[in-house]
Amino acid sequence: MTGTAAGPAATAVLHAVILAGGRSSRLGGTPKAGLRRDGTTLVERTVDAVREAAGVVVVGPGDLVLPEGVLRAREDPPFGGPAAGIAAGLRVLEALPPARWTLTLACDMPGVRTAVELLLDAARTCPGASGFIAATPDGRRQPLAALYRSAVLHEACAGRDLAGRSVRSVVRDLALREVPVPEIATEDVDTWDDVQRHHLS
Structure with a gap:
């Protein structure tokens, strides 16, 4: 994975947008992206989960420590x-x-690697779809563990004021195929109980 040029356009089949810019209000402002498990931060774990991507951008504060080659946005x-x-x-x-495809991921899902692998497998077996969205056994769809055809995602976002909008409201009309994932794959970290349950510090 690299955040710079990745050879001819034909080889750049996947990009990833990782969101790490929330207020972490239920953690008293402690940035989720910097929480660690086994010495690795959540944002580093998420970047590692998309190592197949030709380009990765993390959207968050400028002082967030990122792996080499990862792009930044705010x-x-x-x-x-x-x-x-x-x-x-x-x-x-x-x-x-x-890139043909763009992953959108939140940085606060410690088990998201499993979701990424299943989404990419779905794209390989059904390449004509507009996109794929992780769905847990109880039917919850997670648009921040999703793989979109890049052109479709760009069109959904283009020319719109998205400040304060949920991702669900932006992509709800897209023809996304659900990809079953285990619950742990999209469990996020919102509270200190979640921090303890996922063995973070």
Whole structure:
């Protein structure tokens, strides 16, 4: 994975937008992205889960420590919400060779690697779909563990004021195929109980 040029456009089949710009209000402002398990931060774990990507951008504060080669973006306005964060990430990725697919991930799901692997498997077996969205056994769809055809995601975000908008409201009309994932794959970290349950510090 690299955040810079990745060879001819034909080889750049995957980009990833990772959101790490929330207020972490239920953690008293402690940034989720910097929580660690076994010495690795949540944002580092999420970047590692998308190592197949030709370009990765993390949307969040400028002082967030990121792995080498990962691009940065900030939603406008700051704390403008996840939809605005995706739009900001897409703008930065426009500097790279185009990719067929774009992953959108929140950085606070410790088990997201499993979801990423299942989403990419789905795209390989059904390449004509508009996109794929992780769905847990109880039927919950997670648009921040999803794989979108890049052109479709760009069109959904283009020319719209996305500040304060939810991702669900932006992608709800897209024909996304559900990909069953285990519950642990999209469990997020919102509270200190979640921190303890996922063995973070």
